[in-house]
Amino acid sequence: MLLEExxxxxxxxxxxxxxxxxxxxxxxxxxxxxxxxxxxxxxxLTFTAGAITYxxxxxxxxxxxxxxxxxxxxxxxxMGLVASLFMTLITYIANMIPVYKHSPVPQxxxxxxxxxxxxxxxxxxxxxxxxxxxxxxxxxxxxxxxxGKYLWIRNNISTLVGQLIDTAIFAGVAWILWPRLGFSSTxxxxxxxxWYQITVNEYGFKVIFTFFNIPxxxxxxxxxxxxxKL
Numbered sequence: 001m002l003l004e005e006x007x008x009x010x011x012x013x014x015x016x017x018x019x020x021x022x023x024x025x026x027x028x029x030x031x032x033x034x035x036x037x038x039x040x041x042x043x044x045l046t047f048t049a050g051a052i053t054y055x056x057x058x059x060x061x062x063x064x065x066x067x068x069x070x071x072x073x074x075x076x077x078x079m080g081l082v083a084s085l086f087m088t089l090i091t092y093i094a095n096m097i098p099v100y101k102h103s104p105v106p107q108x109x110x111x112x113x114x115x116x117x118x119x120x121x122x123x124x125x126x127x128x129x130x131x132x133x134x135x136x137x138x139x140x141x142x143x144x145x146x147x148g149k150y151l152w153i154r155n156n157i158s159t160l161v162g163q164l165i166d167t168a169i170f171a172g173v174a175w176i177l178w179p180r181l182g183f184s185s186t187x188x189x190x191x192x193x194x195w196y197q198i199t200v201n202e203y204g205f206k207v208i209f210t211f212f213n214i215p216x217x218x219x220x221x222x223x224x225x226x227x228x229k230l
Contacts, residue, residue: 123173
């Protein structure tokens, strides 16, 4: 009886932690898709606002992979994809519905912000699937090669490779390819020089973030393992 009660409580704790991590991952991913249409400048470096939040998805995914394994991490990736597609559909419908004449947000402003969402999600999906699966694959590969040791090395290699692929693909699809498809007359593609500048700056920011984030990945893995093992 006590053993069965312990097992039930253990499974509950394990599932609760997994749902929390998955929810954080999806929330950060959707937030990134919304804010990334804004370009920001920090110390003369230009990149998208999404660069602030998106690296956290790699950290959360690394924690999930380390604690729950590759299959559970892949499940979270697919959940994030479905959530992004649903968000794209809703924003597209909202953008197509005629605006009320006394709306505090005019159609032009709404279109300027959310008109990029389909392109952002298209670029995000392509880059996201490529980078996240590579991140999970490399983290799992090096975990086997190191017998579960040296998490900081495995985390750095998998995250840096994944983010390089993600940054290059996303910027090209969202800011160059999507506006050229002509679905909206208000969207203009950026130049290749701007694409290069944003890609280099964003990746540099993500590299710095990755190194500073190592202690938090260790802490996250430790706290989750301690929580689910009671």
